[in-house]
Each structure stands twice: as structure tokens, then as C-alpha cells.
Amino acid sequence: MASLPLLPGNSPDKHLDKEKFHKSQHFDISNGVAMLVGPEKPGIGGEPLIGQKTRSKYSVYPKGKGCDLPSWVAFDKQALCFDAYFEETVPQAKEETYRIRKCKIIFYLEDDTIKVVEPEFKNSGIPQGTLIRRHRIPLPPPNDDQFYNILHFNINQEMPLYSRRFMITDCDSFTRNFLTKLGVRLNDSTTTPMDPYSQLREDIMKSMKPLRPYERHDTLKQFLDNDKKVLRFYCYWDDTESLFGDVRKLILHYFLADDTIEIHEVIPPNCGRDHVSKFLCRSKLPKSAPSQLRQPGEVTDRTILNVFDSSYQGKRHILDNLKTGAVKEDFYKDCDLTIGTELNVWGRTVIITDCDEFTKSYYRCKYGIEDFTPTPAPYNGFGSEEDSLSSCQGLLPKPPQKDFQKFIAKDRYGLESNILNYLARMVTEDPVDKGRVFIISFYLSDDTISVFERAERNSGKSKQESFTLEMDKKCNYFVILANPYREINVVLFVFKFPRANVGIILSKLRSVPEEKQKEIKTFLSLSDPRNTGVIPYESFRGLLMGLECGLSEHEVLVLARSFSEREQSELDISLMLAVAQDFLVKKHFEDFSEMTKAFAYQDRHKTGHLSLKETRTICKAFHLPLPENLLISLLKKFAQGEEIDYHAFIMALNWLEHPAPPVLPDDILKVSNCILQIKHTDYEKLIRQDKANVCIGHNSY
Numbered sequence: 001m002a003s004l005p006l007l008p009g010n011s012p013d014k015h016l017d018k019e020k021f022h023k024s025q026h027f028d029i030s031n032g033v034a035m036l037v038g039p040e041k042p043g044i045g046g047e048p049l050i051g052q053k054t055r056s057k058y059s060v061y062p063k064g065k066g067c068d069l070p071s072w073v074a075f076d077k078q079a080l081c082f083d084a085y086f087e088e089t090v091p092q093a094k095e096e097t098y099r100i101r102k103c104k105i106i107f108y109l110e111d112d113t114i115k116v117v118e119p120e121f122k123n124s125g126i127p128q129g130t131l132i133r134r135h136r137i138p139l140p141p142p143n144d145d146q147f148y149n150i151l152h153f154n155i156n157q158e159m160p161l162y163s164r165r166f167m168i169t170d171c172d173s174f175t176r177n178f179l180t181k182l183g184v185r186l187n188d189s190t191t192t193p194m195d196p197y198s199q200l201r202e203d204i205m206k207s208m209k210p211l212r213p214y215e216r217h218d219t220l221k222q223f224l225d226n227d228k229k230v231l232r233f234y235c236y237w238d239d240t241e242s243l244f245g246d247v248r249k250l251i252l253h254y255f256l257a258d259d260t261i262e263i264h265e266v267i268p269p270n271c272g273r274d275h276v277s278k279f280l281c282r283s284k285l286p287k288s289a290p291s292q293l294r295q296p297g298e299v300t301d302r303t304i305l306n307v308f309d310s311s312y313q314g315k316r317h318i319l320d321n322l323k324t325g326a327v328k329e330d331f332y333k334d335c336d337l338t339i340g341t342e343l344n345v346w347g348r349t350v351i352i353t354d355c356d357e358f359t360k361s362y363y364r365c366k367y368g369i370e371d372f373t374p375t376p377a378p379y380n381g382f383g384s385e386e387d388s389l390s391s392c393q394g395l396l397p398k399p400p401q402k403d404f405q406k407f408i409a410k411d412r413y414g415l416e417s418n419i420l421n422y423l424a425r426m427v428t429e430d431p432v433d434k435g436r437v438f439i440i441s442f443y444l445s446d447d448t449i450s451v452f453e454r455a456e457r458n459s460g461k462s463k464q465e466s467f468t469l470e471m472d473k474k475c476n477y478f479v480i481l482a483n484p485y486r487e488i489n490v491v492l493f494v495f496k497f498p499r500a501n502v503g504i505i506l507s508k509l510r511s512v513p514e515e516k517q518k519e520i521k522t523f524l525s526l527s528d529p530r531n532t533g534v535i536p537y538e539s540f541r542g543l544l545m546g547l548e549c550g551l552s553e554h555e556v557l558v559l560a561r562s563f564s565e566r567e568q569s570e571l572d573i574s575l576m577l578a579v580a581q582d583f584l585v586k587k588h589f590e591d592f593s594e595m596t597k598a599f600a601y602q603d604r605h606k607t608g609h610l611s612l613k614e615t616r617t618i619c620k621a622f623h624l625p626l627p628e629n630l631l632i633s634l635l636k637k638f639a640q641g642e643e644i645d646y647h648a649f650i651m652a653l654n655w656l657e658h659p660a661p662p663v664l665p666d667d668i669l670k671v672s673n674c675i676l677q678i679k680h681t682d683y684e685k686l687i688r689q690d691k692a693n694v695c696i697g698h699n700s701y
Contacts, residue, residue, distance in 0.1 A: 020045040075109035080175040082107070082153065084166040085192050100195035103131060105159075105166065112136055112149050116161065121198070137161055153179070156187040219258060226256035231362060233337060234354040235263075237345075250279055250350060254337060261285045261332060263345065280345060284331045287344060335367065340375045351375065402446065410444035418444045435668065456586055502562050508549045516547065573637050577652050578660040579668055580626055580634060585655055587625035592654045595622050599646040609643040612636075 024041035027034060043049045082105040090096050103118040116132035136147045140160045152159070159166050170189040171179075179186060231254040239245035249266040263280035267273050332343065343350045354374040363369040390397045410418040420442040426433045439452045512520075523543055527535045537560055544556050551559075598618050603610060610618075612635050619631060626634075638649045651658060 018045060022046075072110045078109050080107040080109065080150070080153065080178060081105075081172045082155075082168045082175065083170040083192075084159075084168045086164045086166050095200075096197040099197060100193055101126075102192060103166070105161075105168065106134075107148075107150065107153060108134065109150070112147060114148060114161070116166070132161060150179075150182070151184070154184065154187055156190045222259075223257045229256045229362075230254065231256065231334065231337065231359045232356045233352045233359065235343070235350050235352045237348055237350050239348075248279075252337075252343075252350070252352070253282075254334060255282065256334065259284060259331065259333060263350070285343070285345065287330045287332060287336075334362075338363075338369070339372060407445045412445075420444070431664075434664075457588060502558065505551065505555050505559050508551060508555075509547075512547055512549055574660070575663075575667060576630065576634060576637065578663045580630060580653060581655040581660045582663050582668070583626055583630075584624075584653065589625055590656060591622055592650055592656070595619075595624075596647070596650050598622070599650070603646075608645060608647055609640070610646050611643055612639055615644050615646060615649070 023044050028037045084105050085100055085102045088099050106115045113134045114137045115134040118128045118131050120128045138144045139146050169192055233252040235250045235252050237248045251264045253262050260282050262282035265279040339352055341352050360372050390400050422440040424438045424440050426436050441450045527539045541556050544551055638644050
């Protein structure tokens with residue numbers, strides 16, 4: 001054909017089969033406005049112009065084998081399904097500010113139509129179902145003259161459909177395979193965010209559903225083998241840390257038929273407690289108490305009467321275990337119950353102390369345990385520790401045997417009290433408790449201790465208190481009700497103990513070699529350069545502790561007290577008067593005018609002076625509430641020879657007209673204490689062989 005001349009009829013006509021020869025309209029109306037759209041229109045008969053690209057109105061599908069079939073036949077009843085959601089603002093609601101609405105986007109392959117459906121939620125109050133009916137959806141402006149096709153869809157991308165923006169999260173397996181064969185690279189799937197209000201409603205609905213067992217557990221054989229077989233354990237619960245709490249005795253029953261536990265409380269007669277049927281009702285006891293109590297039926301085993309479907313409860317139990325990190329709730333079994341074991345009974349620590357004979361034989365046969373030594377219960381604060389121990393050794397406790405010979409030898413007899421009395425004060429920074437003085441008595445007959453506080457008017461404290469004492473031997477402290485008391489003075493009878501026996505201490509010092517004795521004399525001479533015969537206690541203690549003759553700290557103190565002299569320190573008269581007025585104020589003594597009349601009546605010659613003896617007698621007659629040593633010291637301060645000016649004495653003590661400045665507790669102790677010093681001339685008597693020449697007398701407080 002190419003060699004034929006270019007004449008009519010010799011070349012093929014490309015318009016032979018063409019039927020359309022119309023010219024496209026170059027004007028159109030968009031949104032009510034007439035505009036020129038010629039550049040986008042095709043040429044004559046709908047053919048594209050030179051350089052013009054056509055826009056496909058429908059998706060491009062893969063060609064089928066054989067003859068081509070129309071799309072409505074090839075893709076009949078085939079659709080792509082995508083999971084999506086959109087966020088909706090809730091402006092007028094107190095429970096929620098926004099909600100997440102899940103939906104499905106269905107794309108029909110036969111005609112590129114789209115349908116959006118929202119699954120219905122029970123009692124939601126929102127119009128649900130079909131959100132967008134099936135039709136071709138145009139693209140957002142400015143491409144609103146075109147429509148969505150298959151190439152616009154992908155996972156994890158946002159698609160605006162009219163006024164809502166949908167987020168595609170996932171698709172089904174058919175959609176994934178179809179898009180992959182088209183060459184579309186799908187993105188990774190994403191999760192739908194949680195709707196707070198929907199989650200709240202879901203929790204409410206779950207709480208309203210009955211709980212079902214989550215596992216099948218046949219306990220018929222265990223019930224038939226172990227019916228009416230119960231293990232009995234004796235235990236206690238220490239509740240002393242709470243207010244008015246004490247040690248509670250309990251009896252634990254373990255039922256072998258179903259591995260349940262019940263606990264009864266042993267209530268003593270006349271204890272003041274209300275009788276309760278059970279301390280713990282019969283049930284399975286978890287090893288770790290949950291944060292909240294289980295609902296009825298939540299951990300119930302499947303039985304003949306409980307055969308409902310447990311799929312929901314099983315899923316919920318698995319989710320709870322995944323959150324808490326537990327696989328299955330663990331309960332106490334018979335292998336966990338042994339003597340001395342601590343059980344967690346819903347937050348209360350119960351300790352097993354003993355068991356009965358059937359329980360012992362059961363553990364011997366099954367576990368081969370032979371040691372069933374009872375564990376003693378802790379001291380309950382009543383009686384002695386021996387009483388608490390005897391109450392654990394049997395159901396009928398017997399009183400513990402006391403040392404009768406010691407009681408007869410050390411019991412009170414005449415003037416021999418056999419009681420060690422200590423004067424003590426509280427070691428504290430509280431100014432109210434600093435001035436409190438206590439008397440600690442140790443009874444040699446039964447090794448018991450009592451603490452007594454002298455009564456003071458309007459002090460707000462009881463006359464006598466009972467305490468629980470613990471002694472720290474290193475620092476010489478008594479710990480009484482968590483309050484420390486330090487010993488400040490002791491009665492002379494304390495030094496009759498073996499460690500306080502001066503004769504035993506002297507026997508240790510006599511073993512010192514002669515070379516050491518010469519060194520001791522040289523040390524004493526250097527420590528007392530003025531030859532006063534007195535050395536400080538610190539130097540004396542360092543000397544004895546350096547001899548390495550086995551003397552303890554207490555023995556050195558006893559020796560120092562035995563060869564010491566107490567000298568009344570020169571105190572300020574104003575401080576002594578302030579302390580005296582403090583005693584008078586606390587005792588509410590106000591009879592100063594009556595004492596002045598008594599002094600004037602006794603003064604026959606009207607000289608204004610009386611002797612020390614007469615002044616002291618009148619003070620004692622009026623029960624002047626001053627310590628004896630303080631009264632004598634004040635009388636000596638006001639004495640002029642053998643007489644005293646009683647007018648000046650009464651005026652100085654009158655706290656109503658001439659009050660002194662307030663004093664501190666340390667000032668009272670400063671006035672009461674004496675200076676302790678050691679005579680080194682008396683030390684030479686310690687190393688002599690003649691025991692009769694040793695002086696053991698000393699002044700006591």
C-alpha cells in the first residue's frame with residue numbers, strides 16, 4: 001500500500017469505523033459559575049488532542065485470559081473491605097469530649113462505588129449502620145471532577161470522604177492479596193485508639209454479666225478419698241502493733257477434700273472480746289492477697305451445678321494475668337503448712353506453732369517429716385515470758401515453777417528489803433519530760449523491775465506507771481516504752497553484788513607486780529603536783545584500766561566510789577534560791593506569813609535571829625517541801641555564826657512577793673549532785689596486804 005500513488009482510494013481511511021464527529025463543549029458551569037474549561041476537553045469525536053493526557057474515570061483492572069469480559073461480569077459480587085475509624089467531637093456532654101467511631105469501608109470492584117458502614121453498638125444512642133450509601137465518591141477539591149478508584153486506597157493513611165476524615169487501619173486477607181497482585185505496596189497495620197467512654201460502658205456491661213469458671217477441674221476423686229479428713233494447726237496472730245492489740249490465738253483447719261481453710265479464734269473467758277463464729281470462713285486462701293476482693297464465682301471450679309460456658313471469663317482471666325504477670329492464682333496447699341510457717345491471711349501474718357496427732361501422722365506418711373517441735377508464742381505482756389510459754393505447751397496451762405529458795409533468801413525481812421533502788425531521769429530533748437524523775441526498783445526475789453514516778457500536783461501524769469523494760473549493758477540505759485532512762489544515782493545496797501564487792505576487786509589489784517606498783521606511785525605523783533591528795537576520776541580510771549588485771553568498767557566505778565570523798569560544790573546562792581522556789585511553786589506552798597509568826601513567837605528576845613536547830617525545827621513543823629540537803633545548804637548560807645536571820649530567810653523563799661527567775665531541769669541536777677574526786681593517798685591502801693586497813697566508806701546521795 002505504501003508503493004501506491006497518493007490518490008483517492010489508494011490509502012486506508014482512519015475514520016471508516018468512526019461514528020462520533022462532535023466537537024467538545026469548551027464552556028461549563030461549576031457551582032453556578034460559567035467558566036472556560038476548554039484545555040481539559042478532548043478534540044473532535046472525543047479524541048485527545050496532541051500533548052493532552054486523558055484521565056481515566058474508572059480503575060484499571062488486569063486483563064483476563066481469552067476474550068475480555070466487562071467489569072460488571074468479571075468482578076461481580078467482589079469487594080475490598082478496609083477497617084477504619086474517625087474522630088467525632090462531642091461539645092455538649094459531661095462524660096466525654098470526643099468519641100472514636102469504628103467503621104468499615106467497602107469498595108466494589110465492578111463499578112468503583114464505595115459504601116461506609118458503622119457496626120451498631122448496643123444502647124449507644126447514636127444513629128449507626130450505613131453512614132455513606134453505595135455510590136461513586138468524588139475526590140476532595142480541587143479534584144472534585146474525578147472519583148476515588150482502587151489506586152487511592154492503602155493502609156495507615158487518611159482518606160477524606162465528604163466532611164469526615166477516615167483513618168484506614170487494616171484490611172482483610174482478600175483485599176491484601178488483590179492489592180499486592182496489582183503491585184500496590186501496602187503499609188503496616190495500625191491500631192485503633194481507645195474510646196474512653198466506650199471503655200467505661202464496656203466495663204459496666206462486663207460487671208453486669210455473670211462470672212463463669214475458666215477451667216475444668218474434677219475434684220470428685222479427691223472428695224471421695226479425703227472426705228471428713230481435716231488437718232488441725234495451732235497458730236497465733238501478733239496484733240500488738242495496733243492500738244489496744246495483743247497476741248490472738250487461732251486454730252486453723254485444712255480440709256483435704258477440697259483444699260479449703262477455715263480459722264477459728266480461741267477467745268479466753270472474761271477477756272472482754274466479743275465472740276465471733278469464725279476468724280476466716282471456709283474458702284481457698286490465696287498466698288498473695290489481691291488488691292481487691294474477688295467477686296462471687298470468679299475463681300469457682302467447674303462443678304455439676306456450674307456447667308456454663310467459660311469462654312468470656314477465661315479470656316478475662318488471661319488478660320488479667322497478662323497485665324499482672326501471673327499465670328494462675330496460687331493458693332495454700334497442705335505442703336505449705338508446716339510448723340513455723342508464716343501465712344498471709346488477707347494481709348494478716350499468722351504463724352503456725354503446733355499441730356495435733358492426726359496432722360503429724362499425715363505428714364509423716366505423705367512427706368516424711370519427723371520434726372514437729374512446737375514454736376513458742378511471743379510474750380503477750382501479761383505475766384512473765386514463762387507464763388506465755390506454758391500456755392503454748394498444752395491446752396490447760398500450768399503456772400511456771402519459780403525459784404523458791406531464791407525467793408525465801410531474797411524476800412523482804414525486817415529492814416532488809418532486798419530491793420535495788422535507782423534514781424533515774426529521762427534522756428530526751430523534750431523540756432516537759434526532762435524534769436521527770438523516776439525510781440527504778442529491781443527485786444532480787446524474782447528478778448522483776450518496777451518504775452515509779454513521784455506524784456506532783458497538777459502535773460497531768462498518773463502517780464505510778466507500769467513499763468516494759470529492756471536494758472542496754474553497753475551504755476547503761478533502760479529502754480522503757482521506747483523512752484530511754486539513764487541511771488544518775490544508786491542506793492548503797494547495790495554494791496553488795498559480787499562484782500561490787502571491794503574485797504574481790506582488791507584481790508585482783510594485789511596480783512599487780514612490784515614493777516607496776518612503782519610506776520603507779522610515779523603516775524600518782526605526776527597527777528597530783530600540788531600534793532593535795534586528790535586526783536580526778538578520769539585519771540584514776542585510766543590508771544586502773546591500763547593495769548590489765550581484768551577489771552571491768554563497773555568494778556572501777558565501785559572502787560572509785562569506795563575511796564572517794566564528796567565535797568559540796570560552791571554554788572551560787574541565787575541558783576539555790578531559784579531551785580528552792582521552784583520546789584515551793586510545784587507544791588503550792590504559801591504559808592510564809594504563818595512561818596514568820598512562828599519564828600517571831602520562838603524569838604523571845606526579839607532579836608530577829610534564831611539558831612540553826614530551831615529554824616530547821618520550824619521548817620519541818622510547817623512541812624516545808626524542800627529536800628533535806630537543799631534545806632541544810634540554804635540554812636548554812638544564811639547563817640551568821642550559829643544563828644540565822646529568819647526574816648531574810650523567809651523573804652528569800654517567798655516566791656509570791658519576790659519571785660526568782662525560772663530554772664531548767666539541769667539546774668536542779670546541778671544543785672543536787674556533788675563533785676566526785678579520788679584521794680591518791682587512799683589508793684596506797686588498796687595494794688596493801690592488810691585488808692583491815694582498807695577504807696570502804698563513802699558518802700551516798
